[in-house]
Amino acid sequence: MNSDCERMKDRIADLVTGILSEAHIQEVEQHLSECNACRDYAQALKNEDALLTKYAADMDTDMTSRQERLLQAVDRSCQSRRIRTFSIRRTIMKSPITRIAAAAVIFIACLTGLLLLRSTGSGVALADVMERIEQVTACKCRMDATIKIQGMDEKPVSQATMLTSDAFGAKMTIDINNPLTGQGTTQVIYVSLPENTITTVVPNEKIYSELEFDEASFDSWRQQSDPRTVIKRILEFEHTSLGRSTVDGIEVEGFRTTDPDGPMGQAEVKIWIDVETKFPVRLEVRKNAGNDTYVCATFHDFQWDVPADATQFEPVIPDDYTPGQPMMQMMPGKRPDSK
Amino acid sequence: MDDYVDKSVIRACQKGDKMAYAVLVKMYYKRVFSLCLGVLGNIHDAEDATQEAMLKGCLKIKKLNEPRRFEPWILQIARNLCIDFLRRQKRTRESGVKESTQYEQRTGDYDDLQQAIRQLPQELRVPLTMFYFDGRNAKTIAGRLNISHSGACKRIRRARQQLHELLTERTYDE
Numbered sequence: 423m424n425s426d427c428e429r430m431k432d433r434i435a436d437l438v439t440g441i442l443s444e445a446h447i448q449e450v451e452q453h454l455s456e457c458n459a460c461r462d463y464a465q466a467l468k469n470e471d472a473l474l475t476k477y478a479a480d481m482d483t484d485m486t487s488r489q490e491r492l493l494q495a496v497d498r499s500c501q502s503r504r505i506r507t508f509s510i511r512r513t514i515m516k517s518p519i520t521r522i523a524a525a526a527v528i529f530i531a532c533l534t535g536l537l538l539l540r541s542t543g544s545g546v547a548l549a550d551v552m553e554r555i556e557q558v559t560a561c562k563c564r565m566d567a568t569i570k571i572q573g574m575d576e577k578p579v580s581q582a583t584m585l586t587s588d589a590f591g592a593k594m595t596i597d598i599n600n601p602l603t604g605q606g607t608t609q610v611i612y613v614s615l616p617e618n619t620i621t622t623v624v625p626n627e628k629i630y631s632e633l634e635f636d637e638a639s640f641d642s643w644r645q646q647s648d649p650r651t652v653i654k655r656i657l658e659f660e661h662t663s664l665g666r667s668t669v670d671g672i673e674v675e676g677f678r679t680t681d682p683d684g685p686m687g688q689a690e691v692k693i694w695i696d697v698e699t700k701f702p703v704r705l706e707v708r709k710n711a712g713n714d715t716y717v718c719a720t721f722h723d724f725q726w727d728v729p730a731d732a733t734q735f736e737p738v739i740p741d742d743y744t745p746g747q748p749m750m751q752m753m754p755g756k757r758p759d760s761k
Numbered sequence: 762m763d764d765y766v767d768k769s770v771i772r773a774c775q776k777g778d779k780m781a782y783a784v785l786v787k788m789y790y791k792r793v794f795s796l797c798l799g800v801l802g803n804i805h806d807a808e809d810a811t812q813e814a815m816l817k818g819c820l821k822i823k824k825l826n827e828p829r830r831f832e833p834w835i836l837q838i839a840r841n842l843c844i845d846f847l848r849r850q851k852r853t854r855e856s857g858v859k860e861s862t863q864y865e866q867r868t869g870d871y872d873d874l875q876q877a878i879r880q881l882p883q884e885l886r887v888p889l890t891m892f893y894f895d896g897r898n899a900k901t902i903a904g905r906l907n908i909s910h911s912g913a914c915k916r917i918r919r920a921r922q923q924l925h926e927l928l929t930e931r932t933y934d935e
Contacts, residue, residue, distance in 0.1 A: 435918045439892075441899050470925060477871050478893045481804070482791075489790045492812050493783055496819050569780070571787050579780070600780065688769075711770045715784050 426453060427460055434460060438467040497605065554700045560587040560730035567719040579717070587730040591615040612737045621737040628743045669694050669704050670722070681707075701726045771828035774819070782819050789832065790815065792905070793839045795894035799887030800843035802879040810846055814839035836905060877927035885920035892917050 433450045436442035442450065454461050562585050570576040582596040591613040599606040612621040623630040664676030674694035681691050689709040696703050705721040773781035793814055798807035818835045825834055878886060891902045903913035 431922070432918055435921045436914065439917060439921055440897060441914045441917060466929075467921060467925060470921070470928060473871075473874055474893045477874055480871075481894065485791060485794070488794070488808055488811070489786055492786055492790065492815055495812055495816060496779060496782065496786075571784055573787055600783070709769075711781075711784060713788060715770075715787075 427457060430457075430460055431463065434464045435467060438464055438471050493600075551695055551700045551702070554726075555702075558727045559589065560585070560728050562586075562723075562725040562728050563721050564723040565719055565721045567717065569717050570715060572714045576718075585728070585730065585734060587735065589615070590730060590732050590735040593735050610738075612735055614735060614737075616732075621739075623737060623739060623743065628740070629745070630737070630739050630743050631745060632737075664692065664694075666697070667694070672703055673697050674703050699726075768828035771822070771825065771831055774822045775825070779819075782822070785818075785831065785835075786815060789835055791895050792832070792891075793835060795891045796836055796839050796887065796905070797843055798894065799890035800840065800883060801846060802881075802883075802886055804875075806846065810839060810842050814842050817842070832905075873928060877924050880927050881920055881923055885916055885923060888913055888916040889920035889924070 430450060430453050433442055433446050434454070437447065437450050454464055562583070565580075565582040565584065566578065567580045567582075568576050569579045578599060580596055580598045582594055584592060584594045586592040592611075593613075594611045596609050596611065597606065598609065607624065607626055610623045610625070612623075613619075614621070619632055621630060621632045661677050661679035664678055666673065666675050668674065673696070675697050676692060676694045678690070678692045681689050689707050691708075692706040693702055694704040695701070702724060703722070704724075706718065707720075708716055708718045710716045770781050770784055774785060790811065794807055794811045797810040797814070798804065801807050801810060814835065817838055821838075825831060878889070881889065888902050888906065891905065892899065895901075899913045899917060900910050902917075903910045906913065908916075
């Protein structure tokens with residue numbers, strides 16, 4: 423070991439660790455080629471670096487299970503305080519995914535509307551689509567939502583069937599699955615326009631809740647959510663044609679646009695219109711949350727202008743179900759029993 | 762902040778969206794864990810502290826005014842919990858109660874390494890664990906510890922050198 427060695431030790435440590443500046447690399451490598459003692463020192467540090475790296479990698483394999491334990495603890499913590507904001511049922515109902523499903527009646531109308539009234543110049547006249555939609559008094563569809571979280575595959579998170587009616591309101595059955603904890607639940611949501619109420623029934627827990635909208639909040643909600651009001655706003659947005667293709671055996675024309683203020687915030691939207699009937703066939707909404715994370719909702723199996731009667735929208739609450747905390751947070755409201 | 766987190770994710774968490782918080786757990790768990798491991802020097806304690814910190818973050822996130830500050834905010838929560846933990850541990854030691862966790866977690870090949878890491882002073886152990894357990898990036902560590910890049914490199918270097926001495930001593934002792 424010569425007089426340079428002490429000075430070199432710091433740089434050797436940096437070189438082995440990978441933090442030595444490029445300007446010094448050649449100098450250190452030159453020294454190592456000439457000094458056995460420093461070469462041994464470098465080799466020992468390299469071995470330790472490999473051990474540290476392997477140790478970290480081995481611990482990394484447990485990281486997913488640690489995260490899952492944490493998420494389960496989050497669930498448990500919240501379940502024990504049902505009044506808290508983080509109650510599992512309320513949380514699920516407040517998730518953007520569920521909000522899409524719950525607001526589907528309005529959402530579909532808005533998003534189809536955003537493409538309406540404008541001639542595309544490519545075959546399907548969107549004004550015709552608007553005209554067709556306006557004639558519809560009730561429709562059914564299905565929705566599948568998936569979530570992609572950084573480091574995980576895309577996973578299903580909710581499936582819903584929806585029946586909506588101009589006169590009576592909406593009925594939605596939503597199966598929600600937390601892809602991280604595996605926890606799932608089913609909710610049946612009834613929106614009654616004549617009664618101004620939202621009733622949520624949770625069969626798994628045999629509970630239900632009912633919210634009544636006060637006049638002011640209902641007017642506000644209607645103002646923000648009325649398709650015609652929203653259409654006026656979003657008519658400002660540009661859309662592009664995706665051309666002709668086939669969806670579920672139907673010849674369609676697709677369009678793409680960005681909705682800056684949908685139920686999930688800004689989202690990318692694609693819609694496919696049946697070129698013959700001029701009705702939407704499929705709608706995809708994708709909300710990117712950054713860092714390889716996104717939520718995607720697909721609405722499909724549309725049945726336009728189906729027959730509907732009031733009995734389909736009356737909440738079915740078995741006798742052994744008990745009232746629970748309000749679960750539906752679609753709009754401000756008060757509980758009927760709080761008058 | 763290294764990773765871009767859409768502020769709508771934070772906003773959704775603030776409204777009680779647990780799935781959105783799961784996104785944050787996925788993104789930040791390892792960073793919080795490597796900090797806790799660095800401060801506490803013990804895997805099981807680090808896991809407990811990480812869990813407690815992220816649970817606390819979940820419950821307090823409404824108080825976070827700037828979504829972009831989530832990372833320093835959650836790391837500060839973790840740091841405070843670790844300091845409390847060390848204080849409690851010190852009181853336990855002073856009261857003569859035998860500590861059950863300190864030397865129980867033996868994991869075969871890594872026994873000597875774990876012991877040596879634990880013997881490092883905290884100011885070196887933290888950057889070392891952050892470096893090896895979360896991306897090997899000195900610049901990122903500098904940002905998270907609020908020190909200069911050269912300061913982070915210096916601490917990592919000293920940690921490596923002291924670790925080498927500790928591991929060499931253990932080899933000769935045997």
